[in-house]
Amino acid sequence: MNTSIIENNGVKTYQGDTFSITMTRYSDPQRLNLARNAARYLGKKDIENTRRPLGIVRQGHVPEIFRGEIVEFEFNDVSKEVYDHLVTYTTRNMRVAGGNRALTSDSYTLPSDKVKDPEMVKTWVENSMEGYRCLLDHAETPQVARAAMPIAAKLNTFVFQFNFLTLGQAVFKQRIWEKGAQGNTVKVVQGMWELVHSVDPDLWNTFYEWFGTPATEWTEVRRKLKKKEITVKEMFEKLQHEYFLNEEDTLNMTFEDYMKFQFGQVKSMW
Template sequence: MFDLDRDAILHHERLKFLDDVVPIREHLDNIEKFIRICYEEQGWHVAQSRRVIALRATDKERLSSAFKASLYLGKYRDMANTTRFLHNMVAAGHSYEPIRGESILFLFIGVGKTVYDHLVTYTVGRPTRIAGGQRANVPWGFELPVEAKNPDEYKEELDRIRNVIRLAKEDRAEQMQAARAKLPVGYIMPPFLMEFSEEALIKTVFRQRLFEKGAQGATVDIATDMLNACLQIDEEKWNFLIDYHGPHLQQWEKAMRTLRKEHYTVADLALKLGIPIDEVMQANLYDLLMESVGKLPPSMWEKQR
């Protein structure tokens, strides 16, 4: 039976919830109950990674993509071959059509508006977005930025959010759609849903928000949770996809561009790393390239730290 990990949400070090004005625990109890009824009891594998819950992955047991990959390749005798797409198509750089129509539905709880904005920019491969009617629903609190150096400086943001709720819901002096203009950028969204095709996840969302350097810290946290939830559902598939699209590809591309431009020899790499030439000749060539010419510069966020 699915049990919502409340501690991962309510006790997150950067989240400040407004329990005094929003019945958050009651909301979580109801969400847990209906995840069981609407998804788990219908046979879906529900997986939670901290603030992200994968409710439904359409490629159950990888059989749908197996059937489609078999049709694509004209292999009719073994259409339930669940490794064919990975080993015969991904590894060969062929079409990702078998998983383009397969999607994963994510529920986000305790996530700030900034992260929502970063994810909602993806429209291709995102068939579903349910954000709970932001004109009427109240925020749940405030999410401190990962990069915040002085957390105490953000205490007043909670009071700003309380005042918005009071203005719109208690005093009814303003409609929520007007009062929300007073909200700080980092307010915690009510729970929201986003669904992505598996192709969009591995080629775009995870690449831009996780594998490549430069994404904002809070967004990296949530993208990591999304990927971990995918791994819980099908570890073999997602590890295989990561191997072909993961963070090492950026290093490899930099290494190839540098070698082409600088015309380095093995001796040059040894000098660059400060390693005796004899040791370099016995070293793993891939690791040698990644540690020298493939080393990436720090991102903007890393420089600021």
């Protein structure tokens, strides 16, 4: 188990550097409900075959059965920036947030992305927080004061509930398995991944294999092969050249890994 995960009375909490996430519900930890629904979907009688849901992901069947299972997360000390990124997933099941209508933010999180001048960034974020607090101190309502609140401000505890399919196909894919997500969001979503992976590593490793970085790299391989219009003859000559040079690092790769090494490097769109 990841050392950042603390378990208390069966409830798991991921402790990040400036935040924490508690997994308050995980609907199918033994994968039994998924197994039953997978059997019904494929017309099978062995409804307790917990490997079948993994096969549905691997074989590219319609993964609708995963939409019926949910994970509920409680987020603590997470910034408005990250909240905004999570709330974009419209197929999430539930959102519970006190927000800044009646509650106020008392602290902030600095960006985790590449920063040229950390001290200047910190100064201006603190100035923004000071303006926000000034409005509160002068008897403005939280609704009014939040207009001056920086996006780096930490929100009060909020809860999101996501179904398995949204997590595997969208949240994890876009925020940690593909390049380009903002740093604080990556850290928080990585915590979500660690929590679900600690319950059912086989399931979430399968989602990673078929929706994550390996799948993204293979899509990039196809894109580059189509763009460059590489022929079989050209590929054969390239392999012959590496064979005669005795390039052991590449010759001992699986062909899938070799193709991803040659053509699968993915860059951030940002």
